[in-house]
Amino acid sequence: LESPQDTNVKLLKxxxxxxxxxxxxxxxxxxxxxxxxxxxxxxxxxxxxxxxVIIPFGKGICGQVAVSGETFVVPDVHAxxxxxxxxxxxxxxxxxxxxxxxxNIGQIDIDSHSIDPFTKEDEELLNWxxxxxAKVL
Ligand code: SME
Numbered sequence: 001l002e003s004p005q006d007t008n009v010k011l012l013k014x015x016x017x018x019x020x021x022x023x024x025x026x027x028x029x030x031x032x033x034x035x036x037x038x039x040x041x042x043x044x045x046x047x048x049x050x051x052x053v054i055i056p057f058g059k060g061i062c063g064q065v066a067v068s069g070e071t072f073v074v075p076d077v078h079a080x081x082x083x084x085x086x087x088x089x090x091x092x093x094x095x096x097x098x099x100x101x102x103x104n105i106g107q108i109d110i111d112s113h114s115i116d117p118f119t120k121e122d123e124e125l126l127n128w129x130x131x132x133x134a135k136v137l
Contacts, residue, residue: 060084
């Protein structure tokens with residue numbers, strides 16, 4: 001069995017790869033359910049330091065995805081009421097849930113400095129990636 005440290009190194013590499021290869025991915029990170037609490041805890045990420053290290057279920061885009069289990073594409077964050085701002089540069093966000101054995105255990109969260117940059121191809125890529133990530137968790 002892999003140690004949590006090894007897993008976090010892999011997850012960080014995934015973030016680094018996405019950040020390097022896709023110009024409009026400007027903050028890329030993972031959140032995971034925090035033990036048996038109804039909250040998310042920040043995992044490996046690349047980008048600006050964020051205040052949102054713990055996010056209660058239901059709060060912000062991430063907290064809503066923790067509840068819904070559905071991908072949430074936000075073309076313009078300023079049009080959202082239930083949104084937690086990490087950086088004034090962020091204009092758009094996509095959050096894709098990670099399922100392990102049918103359970104919503106976390107998510108990948110990507111912020112962009114561009115307005116409305118995320119396409120169906122981003123959704124497909126990130127869905128595939130989250131399935132691959134679930135296999136090493
Ligand atoms: N914007 C997110 C919070 C996490 S930061 O983007 C890293 C949200 O509304 O849930």
